[in-house]
Amino acid sequence: MSITIADLRKWKAERKRFTMLTAYDYTTARWLDRAQIPVLLVGDSLGMTMLGYPDTLSVTMDDMVHHAKTVVRGAPNALIVGDMPFMAYHASLEDTVRNAGRFLQEAGVHAVKMEGGGRVIEYTRALTGMGIPVMGHLGLTPQFLNQFGGWKVQGRSDEAAERILADAQALEIAGAFSIVLEGIPSPLGKRVTEALAIPTIGIGAGPHTDAQVLVIQDVLGLTPDHVAKFVKAYAQLGPEIERAVRRFDEEVRSGAFPDPAHEYASKPTA
Ligand code: KIV
Numbered sequence: 001m002s003i004t005i006a007d008l009r010k011w012k013a014e015r016k017r018f019t020m021l022t023a024y025d026y027t028t029a030r031w032l033d034r035a036q037i038p039v040l041l042v043g044d045s046l047g048m049t050m051l052g053y054p055d056t057l058s059v060t061m062d063d064m065v066h067h068a069k070t071v072v073r074g075a076p077n078a079l080i081v082g083d084m085p086f087m088a089y090h091a092s093l094e095d096t097v098r099n100a101g102r103f104l105q106e107a108g109v110h111a112v113k114m115e116g117g118g119r120v121i122e123y124t125r126a127l128t129g130m131g132i133p134v135m136g137h138l139g140l141t142p143q144f145l146n147q148f149g150g151w152k153v154q155g156r157s158d159e160a161a162e163r164i165l166a167d168a169q170a171l172e173i174a175g176a177f178s179i180v181l182e183g184i185p186s187p188l189g190k191r192v193t194e195a196l197a198i199p200t201i202g203i204g205a206g207p208h209t210d211a212q213v214l215v216i217q218d219v220l221g222l223t224p225d226h227v228a229k230f231v232k233a234y235a236q237l238g239p240e241i242e243r244a245v246r247r248f249d250e251e252v253r254s255g256a257f258p259d260p261a262h263e264y265a266s267k268p269t270a
Contacts, residue, residue: 003038003079005111005133005177012199012210020081020201020213024050024067028216029074039201040075041213042068042109044083045142049217056142059085061099068107081135082109086143089114089123096123100132113180115141117167121174128175136171138164138192139205140183151228153204155184161191168192168200180213181205183230204230 011018020039023029024046032040046067047059061084068082082103089096100112111133114120124134139154148154155161165188168179178199181189186206193200193209202209214231217223221236251257 002077005079007038008079008178008199009197012197015210018199018211020211021219022046022049022213022215023071023075024216026070026074029071029078032216033075033077036077038078039081039211039213040071040078041081041113042071042083042107043113043215044085045215047085049215049223055145057086057145061085061088061102064088065102065107068103068109072108079111080109081111081113082107083113084115089120093123093126097126097130100127104132111135111177113137115143117163117170121167121170124171124174124176134171134174134176135201136168136176136179137182138167138171138179138184139181142182151183153183153185155188161185161188164188165192165195168196172196172198178211181209183228204228 008018018038020041021032021037022043022045023032023040024042029040042064044056044059044064046063047053047056050067051059051063053059064082064085068080072080084096084099084103088099103109103112112127113135114123115137117138120136124136127134140148140151145151155164164184171179176198178201179192179196180201180203181192182202183204186208189200189202189205190208199210201211201213203213215223218227218231219234221233222238222241224238227233248257
């Protein structure tokens with residue numbers, strides 16, 4: 001049976017920790033679903049991992065729906081969350097409702113995620129009131145990169161920490177079913193987690209959050225450039241891919257591939 005937001009609420013009450021991973025394509029989603037990863041996020045981080053942009057700001061709703069459809073087809077058991085990209089929920093409530101609706105109707109995801117507090121709290125109330133579950137996202141929210149002046153840990157001052165805590169509580173009251181906490185000091189991750197009845201999902205927020213999320217390319221060792229301090233790679237698939245395709249290239253150039261085991265005879269062998 002597939003995972004629902006009710007499961008996440010139950011796990012929080014039972015203090016059962018869980019994982020979320022990003023997924024952007026059918027094949028990866030199938031493997032993650034086989035591994036019983038309960039929550040998959042079609043993150044706007046696909047701007048970097050799939051589309052080669054330097055940040056998430058150029059990602060469009062069309063990009064997100066396109067990738068989300070493939071993840072939905074690949075992962076029938078996971079709770080799938082679609083990340084609302086920059087400008088999909090910034091101009092008006094009407095835009096927000098239309099774009100969140102696209103995610104559920106066109107792509108078939110189960111919930112949407114929006115970054116920040118402020119107006120997003122009001123939008124969260126509106127969407128949940130229409131049956132669209134919302135995951136919040138606070139702290140080092142990548143869509144605020146220019147506002148923050150770079151990838152900087154958030155919530156270090158008392159005032160900033162209080163604001164994040166207050167936003168988290170307001171999102172919970174507005175109906176959010178969980179909140180991603182990104183790039184904040186561990187003690188603040190703990191404080192927010194203890195203050196909420198909904199699960200917190202940390203990424204660079206320390207060990208005390210109810211769940212942890214990472215970008216799948218980082219987990220698999222596929223990120224060619226710098227990775228953040230909070231990233232742990234559980235495999236090194238990048239070098240493995242390079243080795244495999246170099247061997248293929250060598251074997252084709254030497255004539256070793258295709259060999260008899262990989263070719264068709266004119267008549268089937270008896
Ligand atoms: O887009 C994304 O991948 C995210 C996660 C890092 C939480 O928002």
